[in-house]
Amino acid sequence: MAIDLLTPVAGPLPQLQCETDTGIDTVPLDQEVAFGSWQRAIPEAYWHLGAEELVARVRAARATLGERVVVLGHHYQREDIIQFADERGDSFMLAQYAASRPQSQYIVFCGVHFMAEAADILRAPHQTVILPNIEAGCSMADMASDPDVRSVWRELGEHFGGTGDIIPVTYMNSAASLKAFCGEHGGIVCTSSNAAKVLAWAFERGRRVFFFPDQHLGRNTAHAMGIPLEEMALWNWRQPAGRRGGLDAAALDRARVILWQGHCSVHQRFSLTQIEAARARYPGVRIVVHPECRFEVVQAADANGSTNFIADYVAKAPADAPIGVGTEINLVSRLAKEHPDRTVFCLDPVVCPCSTMYRVHPAYLVWVMESLVRGEVVNRIAVPDDVKQHARVALERMLTLR
Numbered sequence: 001m002a003i004d005l006l007t008p009v010a011g012p013l014p015q016l017q018c019e020t021d022t023g024i025d026t027v028p029l030d031q032e033v034a035f036g037s038w039q040r041a042i043p044e045a046y047w048h049l050g051a052e053e054l055v056a057r058v059r060a061a062r063a064t065l066g067e068r069v070v071v072l073g074h075h076y077q078r079e080d081i082i083q084f085a086d087e088r089g090d091s092f093m094l095a096q097y098a099a100s101r102p103q104s105q106y107i108v109f110c111g112v113h114f115m116a117e118a119a120d121i122l123r124a125p126h127q128t129v130i131l132p133n134i135e136a137g138c139s140m141a142d143m144a145s146d147p148d149v150r151s152v153w154r155e156l157g158e159h160f161g162g163t164g165d166i167i168p169v170t171y172m173n174s175a176a177s178l179k180a181f182c183g184e185h186g187g188i189v190c191t192s193s194n195a196a197k198v199l200a201w202a203f204e205r206g207r208r209v210f211f212f213p214d215q216h217l218g219r220n221t222a223h224a225m226g227i228p229l230e231e232m233a234l235w236n237w238r239q240p241a242g243r244r245g246g247l248d249a250a251a252l253d254r255a256r257v258i259l260w261q262g263h264c265s266v267h268q269r270f271s272l273t274q275i276e277a278a279r280a281r282y283p284g285v286r287i288v289v290h291p292e293c294r295f296e297v298v299q300a301a302d303a304n305g306s307t308n309f310i311a312d313y314v315a316k317a318p319a320d321a322p323i324g325v326g327t328e329i330n331l332v333s334r335l336a337k338e339h340p341d342r343t344v345f346c347l348d349p350v351v352c353p354c355s356t357m358y359r360v361h362p363a364y365l366v367w368v369m370e371s372l373v374r375g376e377v378v379n380r381i382a383v384p385d386d387v388k389q390h391a392r393v394a395l396e397r398m399l400t401l402r
């Protein structure tokens, strides 16, 4: 149920404001409205299982597989998945964790496609990475394809008379091929927790940074480092080749940061109006948002940072201060439950979960785990060796900064 932000309240605040506040009930896969557009190539026997049986069968498969399997859960996964996670965290932390568990031959990554790819790049040779639902992608990562990025790179080279002074930086939330592109072209990967360090590294090596796919993380980070907005240019990759991404030559010449016009469909929903409404209604409220939010939202917040930063911020905030959070609802909901002594609410009264993260339904987890029990690997994520080799270079450059 959505709660309006305009009506004054007396007494305790509602903890959250979304119909997903109390978690999403597990329904059989065939009753999920979006199942038709998810991975259908799962045996029909798994389509109709109810919540109790799903839980019992995941537990049974886990008990049989023991240490041979590790289940990872990204912060944005639904509760009926996160309950089975051996470790939860952000994408990079989980990939590193899996690589540090040599006893686990199978890494079941409950997250989205680029995360499983990162785990496959960093895994030990004897490990295998599995994504429960192969259709769990990321709309932001999909906004930057390998051919599009290479085409823009060529155009930048034509405009500037070469790319020797441009450092490509890709956000972790991108395809493995783009991490490889950065590895091949003197570039690097960043996460939302180390983006400032990564940009500083890049500016020691080049005059300009080409940042993809999330414009907001790039802009927010560069601005916090003192780069004015006039020295950032937004490249519209939907423009035909030869149109400089819709930019005029002077704007491009001025740019120290060339931002890809990509965004996260979840974080871009947060608005200044929501923050103003929360502040008007709850004096003393603290606002913390993810840096994938729009510039004006990050500017108006009290703090911004990665998912781990947000979790830490909530844990350390004074108990009497309500906290408005701008990130994916599953994490906000979990933080509210973990801190029943304080009021934690989502800034967006009608926010929905990340629709691609949500595609990891427990039926897929049962299917991939029971397949492993039978000695069969389904939904393996395997990054080609040449891509892996270059992507590792870009990831290792980032690792030296930590």
Ligand code: SF4
Binding pocket: 076, 112, 137, 138, 139, 140, 141, 173, 264, 265, 266, 267, 328, 354, 355, 356, 357
């Ligand atoms: S929350 Fe945004 S960036 Fe993260 S997986 Fe979903 S669409 Fe992609």
